[in-house]
Amino acid sequence: MKSQKIKAISFDAIGTLVEFRHPPHQVYARFLYENSSFNNELSDDQKFAAFKKSYKKINSLYPCYGWKQRISDDEWWKMVIRDTWLEYGAAIEDFQGILDQATAELMDWFTSSVGYTLVPGSTQLLDNLRKNGYILGILSNSDSSLGKVLADLGILEFFSFVIQSSSTGLSKPDPEFFALALNKFNLTVSTNNRASKLNQPPTSNCLQPSQILHIGDDFKRDFVGALSAGFSSVLISQKDKYQCKNDPLFSYFEHKNSFGIIRNLNEIENLNLEIK
Template identity: 35%
Template sequence: MFPNKIKLITFDATNTLLKFCTTPWEYYSKVASENGYKVSEDVIKDQFYKSYRVFSQEYPNFGRETIHWDNWWRRIVHATFNDQIRDTAAINRIATALIEDYKTPKCWCHAKGSLELLRYLKKHGVTLGVISNFDPRLHEILHKMCVHSYFKFVLTSYEAGYSKPDRRIFESAVKLSSAPVLPHECLHIGDDFKKDFEGAKGAGWHGILVRDNKSSLEQLNPKYQCLNLIELKGRFHSEKMFL
C-alpha cells in the first residue's frame, strides 16, 4: 500500500474509531422527551446543524480561546431548542444530561472492525495514537469504550490548540509518539477528506479515508480509501507493511 514501513498510525475518533449509537437529533429528542418536551427530530436536526455551524465560526475549536467547551455545547443546545422550549431551566437540564451522556456508551459504539484492527496493530508493535477535532471529553469516552489503553497518546484539537487539517496538530502528534519517526513513516486514518486525508498529506504523512460509500470519493485512488476497518485490516495483513 505504501513504499515505506509505517511506524506510527493515528485515528480520527468520530465515524472512524467510534460511531454514534443513534443520530444526535434522535438522542436530543429522546432527552427532551424525558424532560417532558416533545420536539420533532427533523426540527432538532435543522436547528442543530445551523447552531453548530454558527458557533464553530464564531467560537472555533469548541470555544477554546473564548469560552469553556462546556459552555460552548450549552449554547449549541440552547440554540437548538430555543424556538421549541421556552423554559430556560429545562433547556439547562437537557444540556447537562446531553453533555454527560455523550461521555458514555449510551451514545457511542465501536466502529465495525475497530477492535480487531487495534489488536492487530498492537500485536505488530505499531505505535498508535488518536488525533481528533474534539473537546477534552474524548479521553473519558475512550476509557469507557475500553480502547484508551491501545494508544500511546490521545490528542484533541482543544488541547493542542490547532484543529485538523492544520499540519501543526500532526506535528504535535509526532512529538507525543516519543519515538524516532519521520512524517513519511506516519499514517492517519479518518473519515473526512479535507480534515483527515488532506490534513495528513499536508503534513507529509500518508492518509487513508474510511467511508461507508466509496462512490462519493471517485476522485481518490482506491488504495487510499476503504469501506470499513475490517477491510483495512485485511489489506494491512496481505501487504505485510509492518514487518
C-alpha cells in the first residue's frame, strides 16, 4: 500500500502541552489551611488521593463538567473543592464560610496562566509544525477555561480549533469525540481550499482519520482512544512498563497507526510521519 503522510495533528492539552505550576490538591490544601481552623497533618499522597476520589465522584455524578445538567464550571468545581476538603477530614463547619470565596479564587487560579505553565519545547514545536504545513487542533477532556489558559500562555494562535468536554458532552476515549476532531480538521481543509481558490472536488482533499496524528500522555484516553477511532497516535510517557513485550498493552504499539512511545515533545520532530 502506498504511504500517506500525516496532514494534521491533534494534541491533548493538560499534561502534554501545558502543566500545573502547582497540583490542584496542594493548592486546595493550602487555601484551607490558610483560611480556616483546620490543621490536620496530611501527607501529599493523602491530599492527592482525596482530590482524585472527589474528582471521580463528581465526574461520575455530573460527567463532562455537568454538560447534560447545565451546571456551570464554577458550580462543578465548587463540589470538587467541598468534597476534597471533606476527604481531608475537615468538617462542613470548618469551611462553610469560605467555600464561595475559595471557589472564586481557585477558579481564577486555574483558569489562567497563574495556575499553568508550558511544557518545555511546546511553543517551538508548535511553531515548527505550523510552518511545515500541519493543521493543528486541541482535543481535551477539560472545562471551558482551556481556551483562555492557552491564550494566556501564548499558544492558542497555533490551533485551528479547541474541542473540550464541557462544550460537547463528550470525552476521550469516546470515538465520537475524535470524530468531532476529524470533522473540524476537514472543515479547516475545506476553508483553506476555498481561501486558496483551489477548485477541486469536495471530497478530494478530505482527510482520512489515519492522516491525523493524536499526541497525548494518557494511555487509555489518548493513545488507545485515538487508535480505536482510526487516528494515528503517539504516546508521551516516562513509564517503561509499555516497553515490555509480555505486557498485553504492548500490542497497541504494534498497531498499524501507532507511532509508538516518546519521552517528551522534543522527540516528535524526529518521527517519520508517514503511515502505510
